[in-house]
Amino acid sequence: MPQFKRIAVVGAGLIGGSVLLAAARRQLAGSLAGWSRSPEARALLKGYAVAEIFDNPVDAVRGADIVIVATPVDKMEETFRAISPGLSAGALVTDAGSVKAAIQVAARVLPAGVHFVGAHPMAGSEKAGTAHASADLFANRPCFVTPTGSEPGESVRLTHAFWQALGCRTVECTAQRHDEIVAAISHVPHASASALMLAVGSLPGFDPATTGAGLKDTTRIAAGEENLWVGILMANAPHVIAGLRAAEDQTANLRQALEAGDAEKVRQLLADARVLRQSLDRPA
Amino acid sequence: MPQFKRIAVVGAGLIGGSVLLAAARRQLAGSLAGWSRSPEARALLKGYAVAEIFDNPVDAVRGADIVIVATPVDKMEETFRAISPGLSAGALVTDAGSVKAAIQVAARVLPAGVHFVGAHPMAGSEKAGTAHASADLFANRPCFVTPTGSEPGESVRLTHAFWQALGCRTVECTAQRHDEIVAAISHVPHASASALMLAVGSLPGFDPATTGAGLKDTTRIAAGEENLWVGILMANAPHVIAGLRAAEDQTANLRQALEAGDAEKVRQLLADARVLRQSLDRPA
Numbered sequence: 001m002p003q004f005k006r007i008a009v010v011g012a013g014l015i016g017g018s019v020l021l022a023a024a025r026r027q028l029a030g031s032l033a034g035w036s037r038s039p040e041a042r043a044l045l046k047g048y049a050v051a052e053i054f055d056n057p058v059d060a061v062r063g064a065d066i067v068i069v070a071t072p073v074d075k076m077e078e079t080f081r082a083i084s085p086g087l088s089a090g091a092l093v094t095d096a097g098s099v100k101a102a103i104q105v106a107a108r109v110l111p112a113g114v115h116f117v118g119a120h121p122m123a124g125s126e127k128a129g130t131a132h133a134s135a136d137l138f139a140n141r142p143c144f145v146t147p148t149g150s151e152p153g154e155s156v157r158l159t160h161a162f163w164q165a166l167g168c169r170t171v172e173c174t175a176q177r178h179d180e181i182v183a184a185i186s187h188v189p190h191a192s193a194s195a196l197m198l199a200v201g202s203l204p205g206f207d208p209a210t211t212g213a214g215l216k217d218t219t220r221i222a223a224g225e226e227n228l229w230v231g232i233l234m235a236n237a238p239h240v241i242a243g244l245r246a247a248e249d250q251t252a253n254l255r256q257a258l259e260a261g262d263a264e265k266v267r268q269l270l271a272d273a274r275v276l277r278q279s280l281d282r283p284a
Numbered sequence: 285m286p287q288f289k290r291i292a293v294v295g296a297g298l299i300g301g302s303v304l305l306a307a308a309r310r311q312l313a314g315s316l317a318g319w320s321r322s323p324e325a326r327a328l329l330k331g332y333a334v335a336e337i338f339d340n341p342v343d344a345v346r347g348a349d350i351v352i353v354a355t356p357v358d359k360m361e362e363t364f365r366a367i368s369p370g371l372s373a374g375a376l377v378t379d380a381g382s383v384k385a386a387i388q389v390a391a392r393v394l395p396a397g398v399h400f401v402g403a404h405p406m407a408g409s410e411k412a413g414t415a416h417a418s419a420d421l422f423a424n425r426p427c428f429v430t431p432t433g434s435e436p437g438e439s440v441r442l443t444h445a446f447w448q449a450l451g452c453r454t455v456e457c458t459a460q461r462h463d464e465i466v467a468a469i470s471h472v473p474h475a476s477a478s479a480l481m482l483a484v485g486s487l488p489g490f491d492p493a494t495t496g497a498g499l500k501d502t503t504r505i506a507a508g509e510e511n512l513w514v515g516i517l518m519a520n521a522p523h524v525i526a527g528l529r530a531a532e533d534q535t536a537n538l539r540q541a542l543e544a545g546d547a548e549k550v551r552q553l554l555a556d557a558r559v560l561r562q563s564l565d566r567p568a
Contacts, residue, residue: 074547122496142494171494180489182496188487189502192480194557195538199530200472201560205464205523208563210426210455212406212466216564217504218473221497223561226554230547233554237542239489244539246483248532254479255528258521263358263514270510270517273478276485277507279492280500 003165004029008064010057010083011071012036012045014124015096017133019068022166024050025135035060037071041130048133058086066162069095074231077106089113094159096121098182100146100175102235115155118175120144120182121168128225136167143168144182146175179236187236188243190229193222195244287449288313292348294341294367295355296320296329298408299380301417303352306450308334309419319344321355325414332417342370350446353379358515361390373397378443380405382466384430384459386519399439402459404428404466405452412509420451427452428466430459463520471520472527474513477506479528 007029009016013036020034032051036042045053054060061067061083071079076097087093093116097103100118107116121143143163147156160170173181197219200206233240250269257265291313293300297320304318316335320326329337338344345351345367355363360381371377377400381387384402391400405427427447431440444454457465481503484490517524534553541549 177489180487181491181494182489184484184487184489184491185494185496185499188484189480189498191538192476192483192535193498193502194554195534196473196476196531197557197560198534198537198553199476199527200468201556202530202534203464203468203472203523203527205461205466205468207465207468208560208566210465210469211564212469214473214477214505215469217501218477219557219561219564220501222554222557223565224554224558226551226558229554230551233542233550234545234547237545239487241539241542243483243487244535244542246486247480248535248539250479250482250486251476251528251532251535253482254475255525255532258517258525258528261518261521263518266517267510267514269482270478270506270508270513273481273485273503273506274508274510276481276492277503280495280503281507282492 002027002029003161004066006031006033006064008033008061008067009051010035010060010067010069010079011075012041012133013070013130014128014132014137015121016068016070017041017045017048017130018123018135018137019070019096019166020045020051021048021133021135022138026165028162028165033060033064036130044130057082061086061091063088065091066158067091067093069093072228072231073097073099073103073235076103077109080106080109084109084111087111087114091115092117092155092158094119094162098186098232099235100144100178104146104148104175115151117151117155117159118146119159119163120146120178121163121166128228138163139167141168143170144178145170145172146178147172148175179239183236183239183243187233187240188247190221190224191233191240191244192247193219197222286311286313287445288350290315290317290348292317292345292351293335294319294344294351294353294363295359296325296417297354297414298412298416298421299405300352300354301325301329301332301414302407302419302421303354303380303450304329304335305332305417305419306422310449312446312449317344317348320414328414341366345370345375347372349375350442351375351377353377356512356515357381357383357387357519360387361393364391364393368393368395371395371398375399376401376439376442378403378446382470382516383519384428384462388430388432388459399435401435401439401443402430403443403447404430404462405447405450412512422447423451425452427454428462429454429456430462431456432459463523467520467523467527471517471524472531474505474508475517475524475528476531477503481506
C-alpha cells in the first residue's frame with residue numbers, strides 16, 4: 001500500500017522532476033501532482049506521464065498530504081505564499097533547498113495547521129533542469145533533515161520516511177549546523193571554483209584549447225547554473241563569506257612562501273593540504 | 285627496426301617507469317637502461333624485466349643515444365651533473381619536467397657535444413611513484429617540446445619522434461611560453477586546490493566523514509605528492525605567484541559582492557565563470 005495519498009511537487013527542475021520520477025517508480029503515493037514555472041518543463045513533465053501537471057502551484061497542492069517545494073532558494077518564500085491557499089489542513093511541507101536556516105524563516109508564512117520540516121538531499125549535478133531528472137538521482141545519497149524541535153514528532157518521522165523511500169540516507173541536525181556543513185563541503189568550494197576559473201581565464205597562458213585534468217577537475221562545479229547558485233550563496237552568505245576569507249588567507253600564505261623562496265614552508269603547506277585531502281577518501 | 289640503439293631513463297618514478305614500459309611495449313630501442321634513486325623503485329623496475337637497471341646514474345646512461353631525465357624538477361641540475369661523465373658524444377638528452385625555462389638553464393652543465401631538448405608530457409596523476417607506472421600513460425596525451433632554437437634541427441626532430449612514439453601528441457613552443465601555459469592550466473590550479481583544502485579544513489563545518497562531490501572534485505589534485513610539487517611551484521614561481529594573486533583578487537571580488545548583498549554582481553561573476561568553464565569542454 002502506498003505510504004502517501006497524494007504527493008505534490010512544486011518546482012520541478014532537476015530535483016523536483018526526479019522526486020516525481022522516483023516516487024512513481026517506487027509507487028509511494030496513490031497519485032502524484034506537479035507544477036513548474038516553465039511551460040517547457042511542464043511539457044516535459046507531461047511527457048513523463050507519471051503525474052498530473054498543473055499550470056499554477058495552488059492547484060497542484062490541493063488534496064496532497066505531502067508537498068515538496070523544490071523551487072530555487074531565493075524563490076522559496078514567494079512559493080510558500082503562492083501555495084498557502086491550496087494546502088490541506090495537516091499537510092506536511094518539506095523542501096529540497098541547499099540552505100536551511102533562511103528557508104526555515106521563509107516557511108513561517110505557511111498557514112497554521114500545516115507542518116514544515118526542511119530537508120536537503122545532497123543530489124544534483126552541474127546539469128540543472130527537468131530534462132536531466134532521473135528516478136535514480138537520490139539512490140544512496142545523503143539527505144539532511146532539519147527540524148526546529150517545535151513541530152510534531154510525526155511530521156519529522158514522515159519527512160525521514162519520505163526521503164528514505166526515494167533512496168536517501170537521512171541525517172538529522174539543526175538548520176544552522178546544516179548551513180555550516182554545506183558551506184564547507186559545497187558552497188565555499190563552488191564559489192572558490194568560480195573565482196579560480198575567473199583568475200585562470202585572466203592569465204596570459206590561458207587558452208581553452210590547451211587544458212588539463214587539473215584545471216578541469218578543480219573548476220568543474222563552476223559550470224553550474226548561476227541563477228540557482230546566486231540564491232544559495234546569498235542565503236548562506238555569512239558562512240560562505242567566512243570560508244572565502246579563509247581561502248584568500250591560505251592562498252596568500254602559499255603565495256608569500258613562494259615569494260620568499262621558502263621551500264620548507266611551501267612543502268609544509270602542500271603536505272598539510274595533502275593529508276586533509278586524503279582524509280576525504282578514507283572509508284567511513 | 286627500433287628507432288633508437290639504447291634508451292636510458294634516469295629517475296624512474298611514475299613518468300620514468302612509464303617511459304620504460306611504453307618503450308618496451310612499442311619496441312623503440314635495441315636495449316633499455318634505467319636508474320632510480322630509490323632501492324625499492326629499482327627492485328620494482330627489475331621486476332618489470334624490460335630494462336637493465338643500474339645502481340648509479342652514470343652507468344645507466346653509458347652507450348645510450350637518447351637519455352630521458354625524469355627526476356624531480358628541483359633535482360635536475362644535480363642529475364645532469366651526475367650523468368655527464370657517462371654520456372656519449374652526440375647523445376640526445378630530453379626530460380619530462382613540468383617547468384621548462386629553469387631546466388633549460390640547468391641543462392647548461394651538460395658537456396659540449398651532447399644535445400638537450402626539453403619536453404613535458406602532460407601525463408601523470410595524483411598517484412606518484414614507480415608502482416603506478418603504465419605503458420599506456422602517454423597514449424594520446426599532449427607533450428610540449430621546447431627547443432631553444434640553437435640546437436641541431438635533427439635533435440628537435442628526434443625529440444618529437446621519441447615522445448610521439450610513446451603515444452604523445454607533441455606541441456612545440458618556447459620554454460617561457462610553456463611555463464606561462466602550464467601555470468594557468470596546472471600549477472595555479474594545483475596551488476589553489478591546496479589552499480582551498482587548507483581553508484575548508486579550518487572551517488567549523490568541516491568533517492572528513494561528511495563530504496560531497498563538489499569539495500572532492502575541487503581539491504582532488506591537492507592529494508599530489510608535495511616533494512614533487514614544491515620543486516615545480518618554486519621553479520615556476522613568477523607565473524604561479526601572478527596566478528595566485530589573481531585568484532585572491534577574484535575570491536575577494538566575489539566575497540565583497542556577497543558582503544554587499546549585491547545579487548546582480550554575484551550572478552554576473554558566476555555567469556562569467558560558467559561561460560569560461562564551459563569553454564574548456566568545447567570540442568577542439
